[in-house]
Amino acid sequence: MIEVKNIKKSFGEKVIVNDVSVKMDDGKCNLIIGTSGSGKTVFMKCLVGLFEPDNGEILYDGRNFLSMTVEEKKDIRKQIGMLFQGSALFDSLTVEQNIMFPLNMFTTENHSNKIKRANEVLERVNLEGANKKFPAELSGGMKKRVGIARAIVLNPKYLFCDEPNSGLDPQTSLVIDKLIQEITVEYNITTVINTHDMNSVMEIGDHIMYLHQGLKEWEGTNKEIIYSKSEMLNEFIFASEFLRDAKDMRMLEESGKIDNDRNMEDIMNVEGPIIPPNDKENS
Amino acid sequence: MTFFTELGRYLLLIKGMFSRPENTKMYWKELMHQCAEIGLGALGIVVIISFFMGAVSALQTAYQLTNPLFPKSTIAQIVRDTVILEFAPTLVCIVLAGVIGSKIASELGNMRVTEQIDALEIMGINTKTYLVLPKILAGLLMIPMLVIIAAALGIWGGKVAGVMSGVLAPNIYDQGLLENFLPYNVFFALSKAYTFAFLISSIPAYYGYYVQGGSLEIGRASTKAVVVSCVAILFADYLLAALLLQ
Numbered sequence: 001m002i003e004v005k006n007i008k009k010s011f012g013e014k015v016i017v018n019d020v021s022v023k024m025d026d027g028k029c030n031l032i033i034g035t036s037g038s039g040k041t042v043f044m045k046c047l048v049g050l051f052e053p054d055n056g057e058i059l060y061d062g063r064n065f066l067s068m069t070v071e072e073k074k075d076i077r078k079q080i081g082m083l084f085q086g087s088a089l090f091d092s093l094t095v096e097q098n099i100m101f102p103l104n105m106f107t108t109e110n111h112s113n114k115i116k117r118a119n120e121v122l123e124r125v126n127l128e129g130a131n132k133k134f135p136a137e138l139s140g141g142m143k144k145r146v147g148i149a150r151a152i153v154l155n156p157k158y159l160f161c162d163e164p165n166s167g168l169d170p171q172t173s174l175v176i177d178k179l180i181q182e183i184t185v186e187y188n189i190t191t192v193i194n195t196h197d198m199n200s201v202m203e204i205g206d207h208i209m210y211l212h213q214g215l216k217e218w219e220g221t222n223k224e225i226i227y228s229k230s231e232m233l234n235e236f237i238f239a240s241e242f243l244r245d246a247k248d249m250r251m252l253e254e255s256g257k258i259d260n261d262r263n264m265e266d267i268m269n270v271e272g273p274i275i276p277p278n279d280k281e282n283s
Numbered sequence: 284m285t286f287f288t289e290l291g292r293y294l295l296l297i298k299g300m301f302s303r304p305e306n307t308k309m310y311w312k313e314l315m316h317q318c319a320e321i322g323l324g325a326l327g328i329v330v331i332i333s334f335f336m337g338a339v340s341a342l343q344t345a346y347q348l349t350n351p352l353f354p355k356s357t358i359a360q361i362v363r364d365t366v367i368l369e370f371a372p373t374l375v376c377i378v379l380a381g382v383i384g385s386k387i388a389s390e391l392g393n394m395r396v397t398e399q400i401d402a403l404e405i406m407g408i409n410t411k412t413y414l415v416l417p418k419i420l421a422g423l424l425m426i427p428m429l430v431i432i433a434a435a436l437g438i439w440g441g442k443v444a445g446v447m448s449g450v451l452a453p454n455i456y457d458q459g460l461l462e463n464f465l466p467y468n469v470f471f472a473l474s475k476a477y478t479f480a481f482l483i484s485s486i487p488a489y490y491g492y493y494v495q496g497g498s499l500e501i502g503r504a505s506t507k508a509v510v511v512s513c514v515a516i517l518f519a520d521y522l523l524a525a526l527l528l529q
Contacts, residue, residue, distance in 0.1 A: 048405050049404075049405075050401055050404060050405070073407075074305075074407040075407070076407075077404075077405055077406060077407035078406070078407045080405055082402065082405045084398045084401065084402060085398070086397055086398060088397060088398040088399050088401065088402040089399075090399055090402075091393075091397075091399075101406075102406055104306065104308075104309055105305055105306050105309055105406065105408060106305065106306070106406075106407075160405075
């Protein structure tokens with residue numbers, strides 16, 4: 001579990017993250033959402049130690065990361081896997097070498113065991129046979145999957161994903177989301193995801209935190225977000241008419257008034273209003 | 284950013300390099316990789332430049348040395364001393380500042396911009412030790428060797444040019460090389476080579492490591508790294524001459 005207490009980070013006079021506290025549980029996808037410039041990336045970089053917060057506490061399973069020695073921080077970092085927005089694969093290394101890099105650096109396993117482990121994680125992200133390819137030869141989705149494979153190769157306890165769906169088509173985004181969710185549950189990892197993708201919010205958001213201008217404005221689950229009364233959050237999440245319609249549909253479905261699993265054509269063919277008149281009056 | 288802020292950050296980068304390696308084998312591999320990149324990567328240009336540098340210096344000395352009172356072997360002496368004292372260490376290192384310096388700055392800059400350095404940091408690796416130290420050590424190992432090769436080729440180039448143009452006979456040139464030879468000059472040349480090697484590898488590493496932005500900034504950092512390295516080499520050249528050639 002990761003617990004953040006009153007984190008504040010500013011650059012010069014500008015406060016980027018302001019007094020944010022949150023708890024992120026094991027085996028759950030914890031999403032940080034917010035508009036561009038809301039402080040999501042800075043917040044995540046504070047969590048992994050790339051930025052040092054001005055004040056506050058970051059507790060990894062009860063141990064305060066900020067008061068640790070350099071060596072203790074290194075130990076924590078060995079338990080952290082991170083998927084970067086641009087994947088951050090090492091250009092000069094093949095897929096296999098990229099995945100084996102943490103193994104080579106931190107384990108004393110023999111070469112064949114390392115290859116075996118690399119193949120295991122490649123299989124887990126559905127990239128069997130891509131071992132000898134260089135990052136330049138991979139598509140955006142494949143790069144992300146290699147990034148995930150590299151992040152999980154040392155069996156981390158914490159997984160951080162910065163905009164895992166950026167630059168991907170909706171179908172590939174879904175595949176990446178599902179993969180992250182499955183891995184989170186399978187390895188019981190505390191996963192923290194920075195995202196703009198509303199599909200991810202609705203599909204895998206076990207726990208969601210909405211940041212606005214560095215402040216935590218809302219916190220809840222993907223079920224609760226539909227009923228949120230926060231205007232700012234609603235404007236951000238359900239920005240387009242299409243998304244507002246989708247929200248209405250989800251609300252109707254949640255309240256049992258429609259069954260979204262039915263073929264939509266069947267619903268459309270029903271004569272008369274879909275919502276019984278009494279309910280319509282009440283609503 | 285002021286000069287002193289930059290100098291402070293540069294010194295902190297150098298200080299930050301000295302930490303215990305996470306895995307000695309991986310660091311050794313990286314050092315060997317950098318040695319090959321820096322040494323073999325720059326060998327071709329060093330061979331070409333140093334040969335012609337010696338050749339031109341022999342012909343120009345012969346052109347200026349018109350007084351019949353001076354023996355022809357003086358040409359070889361002048362070529363030898365100018366090549367050892369100045370051309371091989373300084374001129375070659377200025378060329379290397381361009382070749383190696385831009386490569387180091389752009390490589391690290393690209394790694395910074397594409398978050399590869401952040402990825403290494405998050406893995407728990409000291410990136411200053413893993414990325415910068417091997418480059419500086421490789422520079423300190425390979426650049427003095429390149430300077431020695433440059434000096435030998437420069438002197439040989441002078442002989443080839445002198446003989447082919449009929450300025451002097453090969454035995455006269457060889458005789459001139461042995462006359463008034465000061466081994467201290469070689470020590471001086473190597474002192475310069477080690478100093479310049481450190482500057483050539485550490486200054487571009489600093490500019491590359493701290494790049495912020497995108498590809499445009501990588502280009503700017505690379506250019507700045509080469510310019511600052513060249514100025515630092517010339518400044519150090521003067522300082523060493525003033526200190527060691529009294």
